[in-house]
Amino acid sequence: MTPNAQALYLGIDGGGTKCNAILVNDEGQVLGRGTAGPANPYHGYERAIDSITLASDIALKDAGLEPSDKSTLIAGLGLAGLHLPSQVKKMEQWQSPFAKSFFTNDLHIACIAAHESNDGGVIISGTGSCGFAHVDGQSLTLGGHGIPCGDKGSGAWIGLSAVQAVLLASDHLGPATLLQGLLEEQLEAKGMLIVDKLSQARSSDFAELAALVFRAAEQQDEVALGIIQEGADYLSALGLRLLELSPPRISLLGGIADQMIPWLNAKLVERLSPAKRSAEFGAIQYARSQLTLEEVSK
Amino acid sequence: MTPNAQALYLGIDGGGTKCNAILVNDEGQVLGRGTAGPANPYHGYERAIDSITLASDIALKDAGLEPSDKSTLIAGLGLAGLHLPSQVKKMEQWQSPFAKSFFTNDLHIACIAAHESNDGGVIISGTGSCGFAHVDGQSLTLGGHGIPCGDKGSGAWIGLSAVQAVLLASDHLGPATLLQGLLEEQLEAKGMLIVDKLSQARSSDFAELAALVFRAAEQQDEVALGIIQEGADYLSALGLRLLELSPPRISLLGGIADQMIPWLNAKLVERLSPAKRSAEFGAIQYARSQLTLEEVSK
Numbered sequence: 001m002t003p004n005a006q007a008l009y010l011g012i013d014g015g016g017t018k019c020n021a022i023l024v025n026d027e028g029q030v031l032g033r034g035t036a037g038p039a040n041p042y043h044g045y046e047r048a049i050d051s052i053t054l055a056s057d058i059a060l061k062d063a064g065l066e067p068s069d070k071s072t073l074i075a076g077l078g079l080a081g082l083h084l085p086s087q088v089k090k091m092e093q094w095q096s097p098f099a100k101s102f103f104t105n106d107l108h109i110a111c112i113a114a115h116e117s118n119d120g121g122v123i124i125s126g127t128g129s130c131g132f133a134h135v136d137g138q139s140l141t142l143g144g145h146g147i148p149c150g151d152k153g154s155g156a157w158i159g160l161s162a163v164q165a166v167l168l169a170s171d172h173l174g175p176a177t178l179l180q181g182l183l184e185e186q187l188e189a190k191g192m193l194i195v196d197k198l199s200q201a202r203s204s205d206f207a208e209l210a211a212l213v214f215r216a217a218e219q220q221d222e223v224a225l226g227i228i229q230e231g232a233d234y235l236s237a238l239g240l241r242l243l244e245l246s247p248p249r250i251s252l253l254g255g256i257a258d259q260m261i262p263w264l265n266a267k268l269v270e271r272l273s274p275a276k277r278s279a280e281f282g283a284i285q286y287a288r289s290q291l292t293l294e295e296v297s298k
Numbered sequence: 299m300t301p302n303a304q305a306l307y308l309g310i311d312g313g314g315t316k317c318n319a320i321l322v323n324d325e326g327q328v329l330g331r332g333t334a335g336p337a338n339p340y341h342g343y344e345r346a347i348d349s350i351t352l353a354s355d356i357a358l359k360d361a362g363l364e365p366s367d368k369s370t371l372i373a374g375l376g377l378a379g380l381h382l383p384s385q386v387k388k389m390e391q392w393q394s395p396f397a398k399s400f401f402t403n404d405l406h407i408a409c410i411a412a413h414e415s416n417d418g419g420v421i422i423s424g425t426g427s428c429g430f431a432h433v434d435g436q437s438l439t440l441g442g443h444g445i446p447c448g449d450k451g452s453g454a455w456i457g458l459s460a461v462q463a464v465l466l467a468s469d470h471l472g473p474a475t476l477l478q479g480l481l482e483e484q485l486e487a488k489g490m491l492i493v494d495k496l497s498q499a500r501s502s503d504f505a506e507l508a509a510l511v512f513r514a515a516e517q518q519d520e521v522a523l524g525i526i527q528e529g530a531d532y533l534s535a536l537g538l539r540l541l542e543l544s545p546p547r548i549s550l551l552g553g554i555a556d557q558m559i560p561w562l563n564a565k566l567v568e569r570l571s572p573a574k575r576s577a578e579f580g581a582i583q584y585a586r587s588q589l590t591l592e593e594v595s596k
Binding site for chain 2: 042083084085086142145149150164168171172173192193196199234237238241
């Protein structure tokens, strides 16, 4: 890149299911977009690298540019899994094809984008669940431990809880539930064969089962109502803890966020604000702020 | 094997942590024993095959015989994971080195051995948990779904529950517990790094953490007491359901069985009888009964 060429920024929001890329110029104008597969290095480093590269190539093509132009890009990458120090280290050792790469976790970029500011809070309830707030230079991360260790109130946790409840009901060791019929139909399996079908299941597979729980809850199934309320209580407690830091704004994001709102603590709900932009814009903003820091420290 | 040579029987009890082999002659005299690693094909087919082969070779050597003598043995194999039809199919396709191989699940051979009879019941609380009863030609299997879908009251479930409780406590989203200090010390990690350390953890790794929960419970830690009681309540309910079939005897087996007894329902405890023999003898008895069936049907 010659000193006079206009800088191009790439923003990557890499999640457990897909990876979104956005290409913008120095004025913030969107030139291209791309989407590829999962980009959580914790669940597969090679696949994450491939998804990031592919999403970038698609965004470049969308902008009328070539894959080889990756070498001119200043990239901000917010990836799921990068709350783990081991994963940050792994990604920083990657010989990335970009001119510069700035890595952070997906929560951080989602928060920056939601508030168009470094300060704010986010509660995420999608495939997984977690919370993050950054206020006056201090940050707090809650949850994000994944199933089976955590992620209460997420799609994956709700789906896994449904499977547990159905297996107990099948053995007549737990209350009868509409979830049994719904799950057996969805998986085309009963009892032990459900376990067999789910032997290689990932978080995203369990999250797909969450819809059944919302369906059973609509029919006032006690087991389904109990699962959703327990998950929502966790998200409420997590949100109220973030509010203790007094973030100027707080948003609820993620694939099942809208479905969870009716179950959340009213004090939390009245504090929620919609996200201003999607997470990949936060990745751009993060890259720009890190670049400024580098230039200042020169 | 010439028709006049004495038949030798191999009994295999293959669990998630280790595989025990016993070699007996036609009179039931023990000639040799061997132990090797995990032999649950659901958690690793190749490893299970290797463990079975190695345990057999050790038992043969112990008896002063050669590995090549495997081809003369009539083997009964009771393996964890064989309650799943897919796993039974996989094992039956194995070109086993034995003259004959009869497969069943580990619960079945444990029950036969516990009562020296086809009729009886067993409750297992070891790495995993499950129940089995066979009475008057009818059998009932409960649980055995593995973590994270089931296996309440097992070592793995107790260990996983401890990890969940510690992560909630670390985020101040659950009650403080002595388990936090104990787990952090054991894993040499805190918060998110605990998740990182356990990313590849198997059931047996979680089961190793159960000892911490019993230690915290001795110190009246409410969280630990709650975990153990919830697990014990499940085992009690499971045992009482098996008793509905009126098995002549019922036994509680497995690595943490003795530790769980004080927490179980008194009506169940007064019905428990000690196991007469260890599971590998049940595998021998199973092989002999299947061989008799084969000869009868000729």
